Amino acid sequence: MNAAAIYAVEGVLLVSITSDITDTDIIDLQEALSKRIADTECRGVVVDISALEIVDTFVGRVLAQLTSVARLLDAETYVVGMRPAVAMTLVELGMYLPENHTALTLSHALDKMRQSGLIDGLRRG
Amino acid sequence: MSDKILETTLEVLKEDAEGILADWIEQADEDGAKRIDLFSEKEERDQAASLLRSFRLGVRDASKDGEFDLQDEHWADLRGILSEITHERVERGVLPGEMAALILALKTPLFERLTEKLESDPERLIEEVLLLSKAIDAFAIYSNEVFIAEREQVIERQRDEMMELSTPVVELWDKVLTLPLIGTLDSLRAQEVMESLLQAIVERQAEVVIVDITGVKTVDTQVAQHLLRTAAAVRLMGARCIISGISPKIAQAMVELGVDVGEVRTRSSLRSALMDALTSVGVAIRPINDDKRNAK
Numbered sequence: 312m313n314a315a316a317i318y319a320v321e322g323v324l325l326v327s328i329t330s331d332i333t334d335t336d337i338i339d340l341q342e343a344l345s346k347r348i349a350d351t352e353c354r355g356v357v358v359d360i361s362a363l364e365i366v367d368t369f370v371g372r373v374l375a376q377l378t379s380v381a382r383l384l385d386a387e388t389y390v391v392g393m394r395p396a397v398a399m400t401l402v403e404l405g406m407y408l409p410e411n412h413t414a415l416t417l418s419h420a421l422d423k424m425r426q427s428g429l430i431d432g433l434r435r436g
Numbered sequence: 437m438s439d440k441i442l443e444t445t446l447e448v449l450k451e452d453a454e455g456i457l458a459d460w461i462e463q464a465d466e467d468g469a470k471r472i473d474l475f476s477e478k479e480e481r482d483q484a485a486s487l488l489r490s491f492r493l494g495v496r497d498a499s500k501d502g503e504f505d506l507q508d509e510h511w512a513d514l515r516g517i518l519s520e521i522t523h524e525r526v527e528r529g530v531l532p533g534e535m536a537a538l539i540l541a542l543k544t545p546l547f548e549r550l551t552e553k554l555e556s557d558p559e560r561l562i563e564e565v566l567l568l569s570k571a572i573d574a575f576a577i578y579s580n581e582v583f584i585a586e587r588e589q590v591i592e593r594q595r596d597e598m599m600e601l602s603t604p605v606v607e608l609w610d611k612v613l614t615l616p617l618i619g620t621l622d623s624l625r626a627q628e629v630m631e632s633l634l635q636a637i638v639e640r641q642a643e644v645v646i647v648d649i650t651g652v653k654t655v656d657t658q659v660a661q662h663l664l665r666t667a668a669a670v671r672l673m674g675a676r677c678i679i680s681g682i683s684p685k686i687a688q689a690m691v692e693l694g695v696d697v698g699e700v701r702t703r704s705s706l707r708s709a710l711m712d713a714l715t716s717v718g719v720a721i722r723p724i725n726d727d728k729r730n731a732k
Contacts, residue, residue, distance in 0.1 A: 407672070416641075
């Protein structure tokens with residue numbers, strides 16, 4: 312599975328989605344990610360979609376599902392790096408992703424997670 | 437009915453073109469359709485002459501054809517010249533009514549001549565007058581349509597220009613942007629606003645965005661919808677959106693319309709929104725003490 316890779320960064324799981332991701336990749340990702348969350352017992356997931364140029368309702372729904380799955384496993388999900396065109400399309404499609412947290416970039420998301428105590432404060436600085 | 441419709445009209449137009457032209461201009465003058473302040477005598481005459489000429493050609497072709505249909509190709513030439521002249525007149529500020537009066541003034545000289553010619557054949561006279569009158573009316577209407585189209589183009593252009601002027605995204609402080617909205621917010625503008633706002637968020641790495649609607653005259657369900665969608669898109673980008681400048685009146689209107697702002701923050705004034713925004717990026721505004729002020 313190359314289209315989406317999962318990395319462990321500063322106590323959170325970072326998922327990076329590339330532009331050529333297919334629908335099957337996304338389903339694989341969902342499975343792999345939920346496994347990793349359960350294994351590592353991490354409490355934060357960051358989904359970086361800055362490489363994603365096109366979204367449809369399917370991708371939107373999977374993003375929402377990832378979040379719901381993560382929440383059941385006691386992890387909060389941040390979607391970061393959304394492009395303006397993608398944001399507009401999602402709004403156009405009526406997918407406001409109310410469950411997701413959002414942040415501009417990975418570092419913004421990490422900051423927010425630290426503030427809300429999702430990441431161990433000792434790691435700071 | 438005769439085989440050749442408008443035959444006598446064509447004859448009249450051929451025989452006495454100069455006379456008709458002179459009478460026409462005189463009649464137009466009487467009807468108040470002449471604008472000496474905008475057009476010289478010669479220009480007026482040239483325009484009328486070219487209209488009359490293509491009108492004659494149209495009548496000729498139509499009478500040969502034996503059918504009378506204003507959508508026919510016979511009249512294409514006339515329509516072309518008509519829209520050209522109308523275009524020129526719009527630019528100089530002629531009123532649409534005046535343009536129509538000018539065209540309608542052609543009736544008098546033509547009818548007078550037809551009456552003379554067809555004195556002995558009243559049936560034929562009525563037939564030709566009826567058709568001719570129909571034709572001239574149609575061209576008056578056509579010129580009016582051209583007028584309206586020209587005006588619409590002007591409006592379109594102005595709207596485009598306004599659109600460019602009306603979406604300034606201003607950086608108030610590091611990570612804080614504001615977008616003062618003024619005027620009306622239709623779908624097209626809302627789209628434009630959203631695009632430039634989201635682009636600015638990426639460029640300036642903004643965390644808080646204040647959309648100020650103090651200058652928006654009315655908020656109906658559609659405008660509210662646009663605002664909320666903009667706020668939702670801003671949130672998806674990872675920034676926070678504050679809508680400020682909601683007057684008591686607008687607040688009441690929104691409640692009456694059943695608009696649910698959900699999690700979007702709203703503030704009555706830009707001032708309180710700014711305080712809120714600065715607090716969330718960890719900046720405060722406070723008065724400087726007197727010593728410092730005096731030192732400056």
